[in-house]
Amino acid sequence: MTSIILAIVIGGAFGFVLDRVGATNPNYIIGMLRLGNLHLMKTILLAIGVSSLLMFAGLLAGVIDPGHLSVKTAYLGVFLGGALLGLGFAAAGYCPGTGLAAAATGRKDGVAFLLGGLLGAAAYMASYAWVKSTGVLDSILGGKATLGVVAGTDYPALMPGLSGEVVGLVLGAVFIAVAFLLPDSLRPGEGIAAHHKGHHAHS
Amino acid sequence: MILPWRLGGLALGLVFLAAVVLVKPIGVSTQFVIFDGILWDAVNPAVVVESLDAKSGYASPNAYLDKSGGAYAKHVANPLNYGFVFVLAMMAGAALSALLRGGVPKAERAMPPVWRANFGASPMKRYLVAFVSGFLVLYGARLAGGCTSGHMMSGMMQTAVSGYIFAAGTFLAAIPLALIMFRREG
Structure with missing residues (x-):
């Protein structure tokens, strides 16, 4: 029961914030990927930086249970699947979470995206045995690995000599710095043009 | 009107942190499989069956639903689980936010x-x-x-x-x- 209440609270907050940062609006996702409006890129980099910094600080301080970490396996299919996802991400301006959230806000192209997504997931279920037989799901680079050694976990480290917590803190700071250093746009004129059209509040 | 990136990034980061502190890291795409499984199982009840041999207590003739000891099969059989409710709540949260800001313009x-x-x-x-x-x-x-x-x-x-x-x-x-x-x- 507790876990259902947590699902409602954290899931609800996630959906609310996704909408408030503009991630349910494909104009911002496509604007980011065509490098014309980096608002979402800065938002996401800052989010990864803040969560990484606080999580590894919490692990060092002993206030976060390392057992709550969940590191996914590395295999060739992660790269291939990421690339397939990237194609649809660019063409539609939606990823799985933002597509579902956008459909819920009343975007009809989001509904079309989610129907296609259900079919794509079904196609993967149907082809899983074949995909597995090709070997692209075989672990690489240590499998469920982190960059450094994170105390209290069994995850192998890509760089066994490094403290995973320190790597996490440093990378968190780097993500935050990049978020601040990135310009609003990499296409001359467009970031400012978007601003004047009222596409985003301020940067 | 959307949040400036500094405020939005901070809020999004705190949600991802809260998820790890309280439960586990956020993920969404698995739930497309679970929903497909629920639909498929409704049409053909043989898709997910109880099994004493499986680690999760559930098994499926589909290799994907059956993998990791039938973990997905179990979630198909019991949709009121953390991951599935999380995604439904995410949709409700986004809908509420959109409603409060006046909805998506018709055009x-x-x-x-x-x-x-x-x-x-x-x-x-x-x-x-x-x-x-x-x-x-x-x-x-x-x-x-x-x-x-x-x-x-x-x-x-x-x-x-x-x-x-x-x-x-x-x-x-x-x-x-x-x-x-x-x-x-x-």
């Missing part, structure tokens, strides 16, 4: 301005591309074992090697395609 409900500027105002064309994109995105996400939430954000925040591999694949495909497809700004 934008079929397509965003950047689509109209490059491909015209035909809704069917946009829906078709969104549908095919949804197919590619979820096939890709399941092949990768996660999506933008689970691999990119949750993965990179934990310094997971897989998160970086995923992000590389995604952006190496997405940025060139977006540059080619959307020459005009929205």
Whole structure:
């Protein structure tokens, strides 16, 4: 029961914030990927930086249970699947979470995206045995690995000599710095043009 | 009106942190499989069956639902689980936020301005591309074992090697395609 209440609270907050940062609006996702409006890129980099910094600080301080970490396996299919996802991400301006959230806000192209997504997931279920037989799901680079050694976990480290917590803190700071250093746009004129059209509040 | 990136990034980061502190890292794309499984099982009850031999207590003739000791099969049989309710709540949260800011403008409900500027105002064309994109995105996400939430954000925040591999694949495909497809700004 507790876990259902947590699902409602954290899931609800996630959906609310996704909408408030503009991630349910494909104009911002496509604007980011065509490098014309980096608002979402800065938002996401800052989010990864803040969560990484606080999580590894919490692990060092002993206030976060390392057992709550969940590191996914590395295999060739992660790269291939990421690339397939990237194609649809660019063409539609939606990823799985933002597509579902956008459909819920009343975007009809989001509904079309989610129907296609259900079919794509079904196609993967149907082809899983074949995909597995090709070997692209075989672990690489240590499998469920982190960059450094994170105390209290069994995850192998890509760089066994490094403290995973320190790597996490440093990378968190780097993500935050990049978020601040990135310009609003990499296409001359467009970031400012978007601003004047009222596409985003301020940067 | 959307949040400035400093405030929005902070809020989004705190949600991802709260998820790890309280339960586990955020992920979404698995739930497409669970929902498919629920539909499939409704049509054909043999898709998920109770099994004393399976680690989860459930088994499936489908290799994907059956993997990891029938973990997905178990969630199909019991949809009131953390991951599935999380995604339903995410949709409700987004709907509430949109409602409070006055909803999505009618002209934008079929397509965003950047689509109209490059491909015209035909809704069917946009829906078709969104549908095919949804197919590619979820096939890709399941092949990768996660999506933008689970691999990119949750993965990179934990310094997971897989998160970086995923992000590389995604952006190496997405940025060139977006540059080619959307020459005009929205």
